[in-house]
Amino acid sequence: MAAKARVQSNKIKHHYSVGFYIWTVVKYFSLVFFSFSAVLPLVSCVITAFKTDAEYKSTNVMTPPVSWFNFSNFAKAFTTANMGNAFKNSVIVLIFVLLGSILVGTQLAYVLNRFKFPGNGLIRNLFTFAALLPGIAMQVAVYEIMTNLHFVNTLYGYIIMMMGTDVISIYIFIQYFENLPTSLDESAIIDGASYFTIYRKILLPLLKPAIVTVCILKGAGTYNEYYCAQLYLQDKQTLGTVATSLYTFTGPLGNQYNMICAGVIISFIPALILFIVCQKQIYNGIAAGAVKG
Numbered sequence: 001m002a003a004k005a006r007v008q009s010n011k012i013k014h015h016y017s018v019g020f021y022i023w024t025v026v027k028y029f030s031l032v033f034f035s036f037s038a039v040l041p042l043v044s045c046v047i048t049a050f051k052t053d054a055e056y057k058s059t060n061v062m063t064p065p066v067s068w069f070n071f072s073n074f075a076k077a078f079t080t081a082n083m084g085n086a087f088k089n090s091v092i093v094l095i096f097v098l099l100g101s102i103l104v105g106t107q108l109a110y111v112l113n114r115f116k117f118p119g120n121g122l123i124r125n126l127f128t129f130a131a132l133l134p135g136i137a138m139q140v141a142v143y144e145i146m147t148n149l150h151f152v153n154t155l156y157g158y159i160i161m162m163m164g165t166d167v168i169s170i171y172i173f174i175q176y177f178e179n180l181p182t183s184l185d186e187s188a189i190i191d192g193a194s195y196f197t198i199y200r201k202i203l204l205p206l207l208k209p210a211i212v213t214v215c216i217l218k219g220a221g222t223y224n225e226y227y228c229a230q231l232y233l234q235d236k237q238t239l240g241t242v243a244t245s246l247y248t249f250t251g252p253l254g255n256q257y258n259m260i261c262a263g264v265i266i267s268f269i270p271a272l273i274l275f276i277v278c279q280k281q282i283y284n285g286i287a288a289g290a291v292k293g
Contacts, residue, residue: 049261086245109173
């Protein structure tokens with residue numbers, strides 16, 4: 001009986017080890033495959049950005065350029081697409097959209113979480129319903145509203161519109177508020193603090209992880225936003241953003257992909273520098289926000 005049990009145990013261990021090795025191979029193969037799939041477009045973009053027009057037309061996208069020191073595409077892309085002005089507009093939009101979204105989102109989340117009033121649940125459900133609707137389906141109504149308010153082709157109108165399409169950020173702040181004890185509010189009220197003082201001096205500093213998370217999500221979406229910027233900022237020479245400036249190299253007779261790739265790399269560099277400089281705060285904010293949320 002003991003020998004039979006040992007044989008059965010060895011068979012189980014053998015099957016387990018075979019299954020373990022198969023799962024390990026599948027796991028690492030999938031990691032390598034998806035990593036390669038994610039990096040390949042970026043590598044292709046870098047290679048294409050250094051090619052001349054003749055090289056791009058006569059070689060495939062993965063053929064290295066003759067010279068890696070050909071920066072003429074970058075200079076031409078920056079000047080032709082007026083990317084200096086585009087960067088200025090994108091920074092202005094980004095700063096005001098983030099400030100407005102954080103102030104409006106945190107205050108609205110504070111009211112919905114801390115105060116119970118008739119219609120509180122209805123407002124939350126309406127936000128959920130709005131988040132489920134595709135943004136493209138509502139553009140006819142939004143465009144009509146923007147036109148009636150004379151917000152089309154104005155930078156401030158575009159900023160206000162981008163601030164008002166931030167349902168996900170509001171839910172992030174609401175979730176984080178639910179993990180902050182109400183005893184903080186009660187103690188401050190006993191000491192004579194007003195509701196706005198409680199929000200500004202006590203609760204808002206505690207929302208730093210959630211604010212960092214919202215800044216990452218909202219900032220990336222605003223910086224890369226193309227459709228609404230193309231639709232509402234119609235004067236591309238003065239109101240163009242980084243995303244719409246690359247449209248300069250597209251046309252009915254063909255697209256200059258080497259210039260587009262050069263412009264993509266130029267637009268990518270500021271975000272990369274910001275990430276490298278602030279990666280510690282970004283990682284800490286996302287991790288703390290995930291635990292608290």
